[in-house]
Amino acid sequence: MNINERILNFIDILGDLDDISKKLYLESPETWIDFSDKVSEQNIDEMVLFYASKYNYVSVLKFVNENKIINLDGPSRNKQFSSIRNHLIAVSKDYNSIDTYNYLIGNYEHESTSKMEKDTLEEKQNINSYTPVFLCPHCNSNVFENGYKVFEEISYNFSKEKNKSQEISRQRDSRVFCCNCNYNIDNVSVDLLENLCSIHNCKKCGKDLTEIGIDEKIKMKFNDKDKKFTSSVKTYNCPSCQEELTEYQAKYFNLI
Ligand SMILES: [Zn+2]
Ligand SMILES: [Zn+2]
Structure with missing residues (x-):
């Protein structure tokens, strides 16, 4: 029900x-x-x-x-x-x-x-409707679609007053596992995965772009004819790890 x-x-x-x-x-x-x-x-x-x-x-x-x-x-x-x-x-x-x-x-x-x-x-x-992407290094599935899991260790002891067992502590294990293949994904934390869920955050390092800014990069190409560099492609990148923004993010921030 x-x-x-x-x-x-x-x-x-x-x-x-x-x-x-x-x-x-x-x-x-x-x-x-x-x-x-x-x-x-x-x-x-x-x-x-x-x-x-x-x-x-x-x-x-x-x-x-x-x-x-x-x-x-x-x-x-x-x-x-x-x-x-x-x-x-x-x-x-x-x-x-x-x-x-x-x-x-x-x-x-x-x-x-x-x-x-x-x-x-x-x-x-x-x-x-924006779905973040983090691929499991073992089976290549997107953990935001197929799931990731963490373990929590719960300790109990016996309570004389209540005459039953009671929870005394709860500790979350820092390891993250892929739900699809059970692989222990060792280069990621729950915090990073949570950060990736926000469109404001870099999809690689998880930092908040609205705080750290965005780099605009222009790639210059050497033109043999007139022996000059001319600009060709412009990209928007995370200033911290240089990951390029996704098209969805660039549109969201009105950059394109
Ligand atoms: Zn996997
Ligand atoms: Zn980054």
Whole structure:
């Protein structure tokens, strides 16, 4: 049964809340404390919904909405917005969270989204259609299509209070494996693969081109007739590793 077919219980969204919590911990440990307290008290408020929208976890929105825990059309604590829904729509748009955005506007079709908002989202969806490429050195499959995997080591011990085993630590292994052939791809990290997913980043070294800039290169060819170098081909390259931008990136940055 999928998420659209039934009303969710708190226990159903715990896994997603846990995922949000992990992301938030890396982003802002202080906010994370606040967030974790709310989750442990089962107190889902606008702040929790903010992060659910930011990280695109539609289950959490669906849970509060369908169990009538929060009226999404009620006033937002952020006075810039006329309702919680509008606040979350803005957050979803800012962070390109397509699922939460669609959920929030899908239940609200009578209040039409302005054309500009729709255009912006369509633009973002187009950007999403960009598929990065990283070829497995062993089987040559694109790991962004066929998948890559990492392992997590979870340690447990026995809790006398709870009378059952409990998780005491969790550590992610830094190795990356190709899902297609199980090869251990040793020249790549999860961080680099994540960086490659953004069209802003160099597809070889993963650096953010909007931060480090782009080199424009003109290849000069020697012309035998008049004994002069003349320019022939112009390319755009990453200033850090000299990798040429893809055609898709060059178009995205309005270079061609
Ligand atoms: Zn492979
Ligand atoms: Zn580069």
